[in-house]
Amino acid sequence: MDFVSQYKGRVDQALEKFFSYKMAGKRGIEKEAISKLREFTMRGGKRIRPLFMILGYWLNSDIDDKIVSASVSLELMQSYLLIHDDIIDQSEVRRGGPAFHKMFGYADRVSEGVSIVCADLSDAFSHEALLEVDFVPDRLNSAMRLMSEIVEQTGVGQLMDITLSLGNDMSLDDVTAIHKYKTAQYTVNGPMKMGATLSGYRDPEKIDEYGIPLGIAFQIQDDILGMFGNEKELGKSVVSDFEEGKKTHLILYTYEMAKRGDVEFIKDRLGKKGISGSDFQRVKDIIENSGALDKTRELANSYYEHAVSSINGLTDSPTKRSQLRAMADLMVRRVS
Amino acid sequence: MDFVSQYKGRVDQALEKFFSYKMAGKRGIEKEAISKLREFTMRGGKRIRPLFMILGYWLNSDIDDKIVSASVSLELMQSYLLIHDDIIDQSEVRRGGPAFHKMFGYADRVSEGVSIVCADLSDAFSHEALLEVDFVPDRLNSAMRLMSEIVEQTGVGQLMDITLSLGNDMSLDDVTAIHKYKTAQYTVNGPMKMGATLSGYRDPEKIDEYGIPLGIAFQIQDDILGMFGNEKELGKSVVSDFEEGKKTHLILYTYEMAKRGDVEFIKDRLGKKGISGSDFQRVKDIIENSGALDKTRELANSYYEHAVSSINGLTDSPTKRSQLRAMADLMVRRVS
Numbered sequence: 001m002d003f004v005s006q007y008k009g010r011v012d013q014a015l016e017k018f019f020s021y022k023m024a025g026k027r028g029i030e031k032e033a034i035s036k037l038r039e040f041t042m043r044g045g046k047r048i049r050p051l052f053m054i055l056g057y058w059l060n061s062d063i064d065d066k067i068v069s070a071s072v073s074l075e076l077m078q079s080y081l082l083i084h085d086d087i088i089d090q091s092e093v094r095r096g097g098p099a100f101h102k103m104f105g106y107a108d109r110v111s112e113g114v115s116i117v118c119a120d121l122s123d124a125f126s127h128e129a130l131l132e133v134d135f136v137p138d139r140l141n142s143a144m145r146l147m148s149e150i151v152e153q154t155g156v157g158q159l160m161d162i163t164l165s166l167g168n169d170m171s172l173d174d175v176t177a178i179h180k181y182k183t184a185q186y187t188v189n190g191p192m193k194m195g196a197t198l199s200g201y202r203d204p205e206k207i208d209e210y211g212i213p214l215g216i217a218f219q220i221q222d223d224i225l226g227m228f229g230n231e232k233e234l235g236k237s238v239v240s241d242f243e244e245g246k247k248t249h250l251i252l253y254t255y256e257m258a259k260r261g262d263v264e265f266i267k268d269r270l271g272k273k274g275i276s277g278s279d280f281q282r283v284k285d286i287i288e289n290s291g292a293l294d295k296t297r298e299l300a301n302s303y304y305e306h307a308v309s310s311i312n313g314l315t316d317s318p319t320k321r322s323q324l325r326a327m328a329d330l331m332v333r334r335v336s
Numbered sequence: 337m338d339f340v341s342q343y344k345g346r347v348d349q350a351l352e353k354f355f356s357y358k359m360a361g362k363r364g365i366e367k368e369a370i371s372k373l374r375e376f377t378m379r380g381g382k383r384i385r386p387l388f389m390i391l392g393y394w395l396n397s398d399i400d401d402k403i404v405s406a407s408v409s410l411e412l413m414q415s416y417l418l419i420h421d422d423i424i425d426q427s428e429v430r431r432g433g434p435a436f437h438k439m440f441g442y443a444d445r446v447s448e449g450v451s452i453v454c455a456d457l458s459d460a461f462s463h464e465a466l467l468e469v470d471f472v473p474d475r476l477n478s479a480m481r482l483m484s485e486i487v488e489q490t491g492v493g494q495l496m497d498i499t500l501s502l503g504n505d506m507s508l509d510d511v512t513a514i515h516k517y518k519t520a521q522y523t524v525n526g527p528m529k530m531g532a533t534l535s536g537y538r539d540p541e542k543i544d545e546y547g548i549p550l551g552i553a554f555q556i557q558d559d560i561l562g563m564f565g566n567e568k569e570l571g572k573s574v575v576s577d578f579e580e581g582k583k584t585h586l587i588l589y590t591y592e593m594a595k596r597g598d599v600e601f602i603k604d605r606l607g608k609k610g611i612s613g614s615d616f617q618r619v620k621d622i623i624e625n626s627g628a629l630d631k632t633r634e635l636a637n638s639y640y641e642h643a644v645s646s647i648n649g650l651t652d653s654p655t656k657r658s659q660l661r662a663m664a665d666l667m668v669r670r671v672s
Contacts, residue, residue, distance in 0.1 A: 028496070029492075029495045029496055029499045029500075030492045030495065030496075033492075033495055081456075084452050084453070084456065087449075087452065088448075088449035088452060088453070089449075090445075106499075106502070109426075110498065110502065112424075113423075113424035113425075113498055114495060114498055114499065116420050116423065116424055116452065117420070117424070117491050117494050117495050117498070118491075118495070120417075120420065120459075120487060120491050121487075121488055121491040121492070123456075123459065123487065124484045124485070124487040124488040124491065125484075125488070127463070127480065127481075127483075127484040128481065128484045128485075128488070131477055131480055131481045131484065132481075137473035137474040137476075137477055138473040140473070140477055141467060141473050141476055141477065144463065144467055144477075144480060145463075145464065145467045145468075147463075148460045148461075148463040148464045148467065149460070149464075151456060151457075151459065151460040152457055152460040152461070152464070155453050155454075155456050155457040155460065156365075156366045156369075156457070158453050159365045159366065159369055159450060159453050159454070160364070160365055160366075162446065162449055162450055162453070163365045163442075163450065164365075166442070166446065
């Protein structure tokens with residue numbers, strides 16, 4: 001079995017074990033809250049963050065039960081942040097089911113209030129899951145520090161995203177900065193550095209050269225798939241990013257590269273619900289024919305190449321180098 | 337200068353220092369977020385949680401700059417939870433100024449979204465503030481574990497409060513349990529155990545006998561002052577708890593002890609805005625004449641006595657014993 005399937009399975013088992021331990025002896029609203037957090041967390045997700053944490057640990061140590069147990073902390077953190085995000089965005093669907101604040105039978109505002117607190121519980125759980133594993137104390141301290149930095153940087157990215165999306169002056173640099181904070185640090189680089197730190201890896205800062213560009217490339221590829229992907233393979237609508245008005249490299253490059261009338265055509269429709277099939281096809285044609293699609297792909301590829309070129313500096317092991325390469329391919333060359 | 341004034345001043349200084357360090361070099365929305373968190377956090381508060389943390393540390397160590405720096409983590413955590421609470425309750429005022437989500441000029445939902453994320457930043461800061469102090473690593477990990485337990489228990493108390501308040505079946509035991517989770521663990525016991533743990537105090541569990549009953553007594557006294565206190569000394573309205581429909585020991589004892597017609601008089605008015613001065617006076621008279629006020633005072637006093645009787649088991653030092661006694665008096669015998 002390959003690395004991803006093998007460890008995804010073990011992470012899922014460790015998550016189930018954590019929730020069972022937390023549920024034991026609980027009753028009333030506490031039991032309901034934990035049970036809903038369990039359902040929400042187990043419902044889906046590719047466990048990318050735990051996988052990168054395990055990969056980071058592997059740089060300096062054999063993979064053991066300890067790092068698998070510790071890695072569930074990142075899925076609990078993910079649930080904490082997703083629940084808040086969905087309330088903020090008033091999203092109704094997540095991971096093929098209802099958003100967390102749609103899982104309660106209370107009036108809307110009460111359900112949202114209860115969900116804000118349940119997310120905060122998941123935050124506390126994420127710290128507990130990491131702290132209860134028996135690592136060398138000062139390594140554990142350092143990993144905790146990294147985890148707080150991840151939450152901080154993700155929050156900063158989220159604030160930039162919310163407030164810059166309100167105006168019309170989001171720049172390409174802003175989009176890249178948001179990708180760096182909200183995706184690269186949070187999904188790839190932070191988790192990997194946490195794992196490396198827990199294994200006593202000598203120079204975790206070196207991982208920045210792999211994790212940050214790979215995370216940015218991953219997010220750009222995600223934006224491309226969000227418009228040009230296959231709905232069946234993605235399992236989600238390819239118009240939703242556009243209807244939400246998401247300003248991506250694709251869109252901003254098109255504003256620079258397309259003819260004025262075509263740009264107006266897109267601006268008139270971006271962020272509005274109910275675009276017709278033929279209008280959406282024209283939007284995609286404009287993006288493609290202006291050269292913006294190719295330029296975005298090239299940008300993703302240059303970040304990917306940067307990440308891949310750093311691999312030999314991270315480890316001497318051919319097996320580990322090849323797995324770092326495989327993860328990079330999986331993140332960026334994917335179709336869903 | 338007495339213990340409280342002396343260390344409250346030092347905690348305020350350490351908080352200012354933390355925010356200055358965090359603000360340095362920041363710009364845009366990140367700077368605005370931190371600046372508003374600073375204003376909100378510095379605006380008020382008695383710094384009770386840091387004081388109990390310092391007191392817990394003092395049980396086994398001289399008070400030093402390290403514990404003062406570490407104690408700011410609890411005020412940052414307090415801001416995190418207060419911001420979420422005020423969004424959940426749609427409160428507009430806090431600490432003599434606007435609630436955090438009323439400090440932004442965006443549309444209401446955007447301001448609330450931005451505030452949820454700013455609160456999450458303050459949460460990350462609370463961990464960072466503690467982790468950056470140079471304590472023995474395994475003591476630091478134990479203190480971090482306690483901090484997560486505090487957040488978890490406060491969340492459980494908050495969930496009980498929100499959901500039980502919706503129905504009519506909140507019992508005296510429920511009220512006491514909510515006081516235990518939301519106030520006793522969070523305000524007195526947890527902070528004190530964190531401090532004791534950081535100083536290497538041998539048996540932090542013993543503190544439960546002081547911190548939990550003292551915290552419950554403090555909250556019951558708070559409920560009494562919330563109706564029978566002097567508005568000038570309190571700096572807040574004495575009808576707001578009643579108008580919010582807060583089910584307290586005072587109210588639930590009155591339901592048990594007052595005449596049926598008097599109970600109906602209260603039930604008809606509890607939780608409704610705009611009670612007249614004469615009706616509110618009659619409510620207070622009913623509570624007092626039914627014996628519920630005395631019974632509630634006795635309950636607070638029995639918790640207070642329990643806490644005080646545990647002091648000699650915590651330390652042999654007459655100075656420290658006397659300070660633990662003084663803090664208990666301050667918390668429960670206060671008039672504001």
